[in-house]
Amino acid sequence: MEQTLSRREASEAVQDHGWRYVLGTLQTSVPVGTLARAVGLAADAVAVCGDDADRHLRVDVRAGLAVFTLQSSDHAAVTTRDVELARRISATVGESGFLPEPGPGAGAPRSVQLLEIAIDALDIAGIRPFWKAVSGYTDEAGAEGPEDPLVDPVGQGPAIWFQQMDRARPQRNRIHIDISVPHDEAPRRIEAALAAGGRLVSATRAPAFWVLADPEGNEACVTTWQGRDG
Structure with missing residues (x-):
């Protein structure tokens, strides 16, 4: 079964x-x-x-x-x-004579990965319908609640999920990108981002995710499956 x-x-x-x-x-x-x-x-x-x-x-x-x-x-x-x-x-x-390459191969720019767009919100149920309509997205299978993520029905675009805020934060960006990578490739990706002028904002939830920022403070998270379940 x-x-x-x-x-x-x-x-x-x-x-x-x-x-x-x-x-x-x-x-x-x-x-x-x-x-x-x-x-x-x-x-x-x-x-x-x-x-x-x-x-x-x-x-x-x-x-x-x-x-x-x-x-x-x-x-x-x-x-x-x-x-x-x-x-x-x-x-x-x-x-067929080919070889799967889940990691960066010869000349490959990167490994497999998936992107998500995260939107901070005080009232997730209040803004979710707008993002569902404007993106043309739909509910993920088994996730139809008023605060659940949205997905591209044809699988082309990144998923959209909503992060609950406890208070307004006008001083920082309210939308960030999550880059989900294989768990053992996260350190290399973080090192590259820091070498490119980024800074580490937080590693308190690592290895589930690290929060990084560009020189102007715009944030992105490098995420893995680790630290989320047994």
């Missing part, structure tokens, strides 16, 4: 198969050289997933690269079925 996995369980289940757990999904990227090869590899992945492809698999195909994402659309989480599909896809990728 399909079961939802904890963050740690999901990460450990696929780390030896070329996949990473990032923000409620399993992801891997496969350098393939040409768009035609990327499309062919995507078709192979869909075939090996069978009837589960539509409910679990997303593929971003472009010249030279195929990025595979697995998540149960019924649970909006990683399940035992997603782990099984990840292993099937890895086997298919290997049989």
Whole structure:
């Protein structure tokens, strides 16, 4: 029976198969050289997933690269079925002569990652309808409450979530970006941001997230799955 996995369980289940757990999904990227090869590899992945492809698999195909994402659309989480599909896809990728590269490969600008937009609000239920309407977003599966995140129904844009404020803070930005990265790549990303002129605002919730700021005080968080569950 399909079961939802904890963050740690999901990460450990696929780390030896070329996949990473990032923000409620399993992801891997496969350098393939040409768009035609990327499309062919995507078709192979869909075939090996069978009837589960539509409910679990997303593929971003472009010249030279195929990025595979697995998540149960019924649970909006990683399940035992997603782990099984990840292993099937890895086997298919290997049989085709390619190698998944969840981390930065030769010449790769970065690893797999996902972005979220975080909006600070005093009245989340009051502003959420505006952001849902203006973005064309919808409720995530199983999350239809007045304070729950919003997601792009076609999976192109970053999710939007709302952070509860206890008082107005006009002196600081009210929208920031969360960059979710594989847990063991966070230190390198933070080091690069600091070297580029940023500063560390807070690490009190690390390794769940570090708060960084640019030279003008605009904030971004580097986040991982660690420090959130067992």
